[in-house]
Amino acid sequence: MKHIKFYSDGSCLGNPGPGGYAAILCYQSHDGQEHEKTVEGYQANTTNNQMELQAVISGLRALREPCQIDLYTDSNYLKNGITSWIHQWKRNGWKTSNKKPVANRDYWVELDALARNHQINWHWVKAHNGHIMNERCDEAARKQAYLAKEQSQA
Amino acid sequence: MKHIKFYSDGSCLGNPGPGGYAAILCYQSHDGQEHEKTVEGYQANTTNNQMELQAVISGLRALREPCQIDLYTDSNYLKNGITSWIHQWKRNGWKTSNKKPVANRDYWVELDALARNHQINWHWVKAHNGHIMNERCDEAARKQAYLAKEQSQA
RNA sequence: GGACACCAACUUCG
């Protein structure tokens, strides 16, 4: 299996508001060369957490084969959601611990389906704390968010 | 009641670092003459916001009777803090909206006690935007900050 | 009650 380092981040101006996301995927080909692929996009009206989810969903969609992935996010919501909370949600009909419907259910379902094809190690990194790749994702996602803002003003 | 125009500003080299503050108080005596009083000072290690608070505290301390004051500051932090946020802080045990302890609590408590003796109209003015008196305060406060720096180097 | 993130605003500086 290819081993991939997968960095992701989302941004949302105003929250809710125009948002963007970015994922950077790094891997080595057979001859030992480093490769890097960036996946990014934006949405006119969204939330910070939706963009964090979308970043990973879009990155995983770009993979054509099962991979072993080290995935880095600064979102506790995202990491805990997919590694822990989701098991309970599937069991209890997608209810929060306060019995309210889980938000962003569609995103979680799609993320779960995509993640199933790979072996993912989830890593949480603190935002704006000197992690170079996380900061690159942050900048790319923010740039996309500003694109979304311009589009919606035009 | 005496009517006073009260201009204040703070400065802090490095932030945190050596800082200074200045308040300029203008009023008319009975015979219609204009008077002006400047209060200033410095501190070896402080923050920009502490100096903004200290400027007003020191100016108010200089008053010997209750006055009607038009007070001008360029600090949104200062104006919103004393006119709006402080009510919630007193109610909830001085917690920030993120549940962390409010910073500079001692300054806020003293400012609140002093302000209570007067009738103050708070005005926010944009910094470095041509307001003559605000710029005079700015220069005086900066001068004090450099004094603090010299002292700490000596 | 806790945690993470996303923003908004002002100021102070380097």
Next chain:
DNA sequence: CGAAGTTGGTGTCC
């Protein structure tokens, strides 16, 4: 260009 001092708010979960 960069960071720090500070606050308010929302998105989300346990």
